[in-house]
Amino acid sequence: AQSVAQPEDQVNVAEGNPLTVKCTYSVSGNPYLFWYVQYPNRGLQFLLKYITGDNLVKGSYGFEAEFNKSQTSFHLKKPSALVSDSALYFCAVRDPLNYGGSQGNLIFGKGTKLSVKP
Amino acid sequence: DAMVIQNPRYQVTQFGKPVTLSCSQTLNHNVMYWYQQKSSQAPKLLFHYYDKDFNNEADTPDNFQSRRPNTSFCFLDIRSPGLGDAAMYLCATSRDQGTLPEQYFGPGTRLTVT
Numbered sequence: 001a002q003s004v005a006q007p008e009d010q011v012n013v014a015e016g017n018p019l020t021v022k023c024t025y026s027v028s029g030n031p032y033l034f035w036y037v038q039y040p041n042r043g044l045q046f047l048l049k050y051i052t053g054d055n056l057v058k059g060s061y062g063f064e065a066e067f068n069k070s071q072t073s074f075h076l077k078k079p080s081a082l083v084s085d086s087a088l089y090f091c092a093v094r095d096p097l098n099y100g101g102s103q104g105n106l107i108f109g110k111g112t113k114l115s116v117k118p
Numbered sequence: 119d120a121m122v123i124q125n126p127r128y129q130v131t132q133f134g135k136p137v138t139l140s141c142s143q144t145l146n147h148n149v150m151y152w153y154q155q156k157s158s159q160a161p162k163l164l165f166h167y168y169d170k171d172f173n174n175e176a177d178t179p180d181n182f183q184s185r186r187p188n189t190s191f192c193f194l195d196i197r198s199p200g201l202g203d204a205a206m207y208l209c210a211t212s213r214d215q216g217t218l219p220e221q222y223f224g225p226g227t228r229l230t231v232t
Contacts, residue, residue, distance in 0.1 A: 034220065043122070043208055043223030044161065090160060106221065108160035 002027040004093050006109035013081045013116050021076040021112045023091030033074040034092040034106065035065055044090060050074060061085070081116045088113050121145070122224035124209050130230045131199050139194040139227045141209030150192040151221065152184060153208040161208055167192060168214065196229075204231045 003026045013019045025031050032051055036044040048059025055067045065076045076089060091109040122143045131137040141150065148169050153161035165174045167186045181203070183195040196203055206228050210221040 036223075041225070041228075043124075043210075043225045044221075045223065046220040049220055106163065108162075110160045111158075 002093060002107055004091050004107055004109040006089075006091055006112045008112050009110075010113045010115060013114070015083050015116050015118050016080050019078050019081040019085070019114065019116070021089050021091075021114060023074045023076065023109060024072050025074060025091075025093045026072065027093055031074075032094040033065075033067065034094070035059065035063070035074075035076050036090045036092060036108075038088040038090065038111070040087075047076070047089075081114075083116050083118055086114055086116045122209055122211055122222050124207075124224035124227050126227060127225060128228050128230070130232060131196075132232055133201065134198045137196050137199055137229070139196075139207050139209075139229070141192045141194070141224055142190050143209075143211045143222075143224075144190070145211055145213070145222060146189065147211035147213045147222070148189070149212045149214050150186060151210040151212075152182075152192070152194050153210065155206040155208055155226070157205075164194070199229070199231045201231050204229055 005024045007022055011021055034049045035047040037047055038044045047063050048057050048065055050057045050067045056064060058064045063076060063078050065074055067074050088111045090111050092106045094106050125140050149166060151166040152164045154164055155161040163175050164178045164182055165184055181197050185193045194207055206226045208226045209224040212219045212221045
């Protein structure tokens with residue numbers, strides 16, 4: 001069965017330092033991978049996605065993610081964290097083998113709370 | 119601005135009393151989704167509409183129903199809410215064309231069951 005794992009419940013970073021939020025996946029076939037961010041009492045906002053091509057994907061708000069097939073990982077990164085980046089981050093995967101049957105079959109990880117301190 | 123709107127933002131209902139949550143979109147997307155997100159958990163897909171075609175996830179309880187009267191609106195009906203149905207309900211849309219599209223989420227409706 002396809003799944004997504006975010007091994008850290010919380011990541012604490014000082015403002016200005018680089019940040020990494022980890023995500024690993026397990027799917028049959030080639031994965032389609034997403035990162036979303038959720039601010040308090042808000043819906044999820046799309047950050048970036050990987051479908052194919054360059055392993056380094058650039059997204060919104062200065063975030064990027066690196067797809068690593070051998071390690072089945074898709075870690076989210078940012079070179080310099082901002083206090084305003086503090087939020088809940090979700091990694092998600094869609095199994096292309098199931099795409100035709102269920103258009104919305106996004107499987108989310110449990111989320112990682114990012115806290116950036118001044 | 120084009121967006122996904124959910125009303126109300128906060129809903130309180132009594133145990134067993136039917137409740138309807140609404141979602142509207144100005145994006146003209148053909149796919150609309152409903153997710154349930156319980157505290158400190160990942161969003162879980164309940165069902166989605168691909169145009170007028172309804173697609174229910176296998177483990178969505180029968181207590182949850184949905185209606186999509188037109189492209190812009192989609193409703194989530196909970197026929198007999200239980201205490202375990204208290205959650206944030208997220209509506210999302212996407213345009214299903216070309217390369218895998220991302221989903222656009224509304225702000226959510228937080229449901230409390232008393």
